[in-house]
Amino acid sequence: MSTSAQPKQIAAVLYGGKDLRIEERVAMPPKAGEVQVAVKATGLCGSDLHYYSHGRNGDFALQAPMVLGHEAAGIITAVGPGVTGLAPGQRVAIECGIMCKNCRYCKAGRYNLCKGMRFCSSAKTFPHLDGTLQTYLNHAADLMFPLPDDCTYEMAALAEPLSVLIHASRRAQFSSGQTVLVFGVGAIGLLAAALASAQGASKIVAVDINETRLAFAKNNGFVSETHCLPMGDRSKSPEEQLKAAKDTILSVVTGFGEPDGFDVVYECTGAAPCIQMSIHAAITGGRVMLVGMGTGTLMLPVAAAATREVDILGSFRYANTYPEALALLGSGKLSKIEKLVTHRVPLSDSVSAFELLAKGQDAEGNMALKVVITGP
Template identity: 35%
Template sequence: MLGCVIHGTGDLRVEELPVPRPGPGQALVAVRYGGVCGSDLHYWRHGGVGDFRLREPMVLGHEVVGTVTGYGVRASGPAPGTAVAVHPATPCGGCPECRAGRPNVCRDTRYLGSAARFPHVQGGFAAHVVVPAEQVRALPAGLEPRRAALAEPLSVALHAVRRAGDVRGRHVLVTGAGPIGCLVVAAAKAAGAARVTVTDLVPLALRYATAVGADTAVRADDPADPGWPAEVDVAVEASGVAAGLETCLRRVRRGGVVVQLGMLPPGESPFAGNLLVSREIELRGAFRFGAEFDEALPLLAGRPEFDTLISAVLPVAAAESAFALAADRGRSCKVLLDFTDGAAG
């Protein structure tokens, strides 16, 4: 079968890989679509994401949907032939965080396509993938696989909004209108936010955010933009740059909440820490997700406007072109790889 393997900075290869066989407790999924995530782009462009660095070749990808084709012994789930989405995380279940109901920050988790541990966890950008059977979810009625490929990033957004607390009737600021930022906009509106303002440097990105519910779109580099709010109740930083965090801290009201969702560059990042003190702002991190995955699927089924975020679908053989397109925010939002013809001869 064909798979996308990252070997180092700028070294992405489409290779022939052996078709895996499901072991005890595992499901075999024929992958249909895989969404190119910002972390995949970081591995491709920089050889790592945040503090997680490549140390060996790794199959990328963790936003995958497909069809169950079989199970190993002592495994069960949706019937073979069922369209499914794959929850990419396998928490250990025994650490203090898992026992406290926070498996998304499990200290020994396995996450598809992640270099956070060594040996790395191979990802889902391949024509077939084996995962624990309990991590496959049948798609609800009305949700076709193409849109379902957004389930993983939408889960990240839902978790970030949950970390912000009750946003009903609140004004929410989102800095960064990449795919995750756009989905945070949609998640905040779904959670009852009265108003969502989104900022970005790229006009096309702001149009995508407006399509999924943003009330106001602001050019981040234009201090005279009339859309800038005097203050907001909650801010979610989704750009992954220090300037975005600065904006959140300066725009959120006294006693407000800022959620840092974007992964900042490695090392130290300066921020306006004194504002945390003088305004009693709460700064919270948001990392991945847990049960939100099961909330994302029905939300996607009922919201056809999510389709507008999918800019292009390219075959796996054109993976490098797909990554280049996904990295060009002036031309795309979410780019999918299609593994339909990913069986090697």
């Protein structure tokens, strides 16, 4: 079929920091092994915001114009040659990482570590793989997951960040009855708390530096108790900061009624003081899950971890999580999860959506937690 017969679409294309342009494009038909999806909802996350604000996310800098977005769901509009089991009209969530399937990690089921991974809206690889902030997306058919009947497109877009926490909880070997402390109650921290609750945690508490977000977490039942941390003193030496982190968190966990610490600590901030505190916040034999991405090099209380056998575990993206994530999102077990989506903005106004996320609140002063871009 000629391209002239294909429908028009718009896309939010990033050219550099604060240079996001809404462009009209031609929607090409899906290739062999692909399906075409009309994207109905895309949630914006921290990495999207870093790209928008700076033209880079950590070490990954934009090398060519790229469509942003990777937390998405939509409806299949066409299937490419060789695709079976999927058909136009099906509602699906989109897993946005395309793995090589041949390396040692892919063969071991740990494809999130695949060095050849191409991920939508990530500048790690070149040519970049366009993301989901476009009317239509052509993507690998085996990375499409049908939605439960009771799961909306908006909720299905949360399958991606929820997958991050499902993967982290598997790494932590989380089990029912354990206690959980969450550092940071942005969208990822709230999902960590919601998942822990659905998995049977006996106690879930949170710490943050933002009193408004902590109040939101407690008032909506994501956690039972909260503590607002003071801002750190950057004038102190690294050794002084390390001691301050220990003294602060030991007081906090005692205040939570858990002086020995928590079974699992989800560190969702990436901030150096919170990473340091997390080791002291874990119970002897407990686990610290490093979920937040941020600090590169820092001083850690390694002796405290070693002598108390606190496992410090890294967690990167996810693997084989989407079916579980969607089942949970459609089950009703993730109480108040819909509260995470605070704002909805049309694709044509994507720039406003990113500015809203950057400010953290709207013109009326309402907290901007998870902003969802809606399809046309």
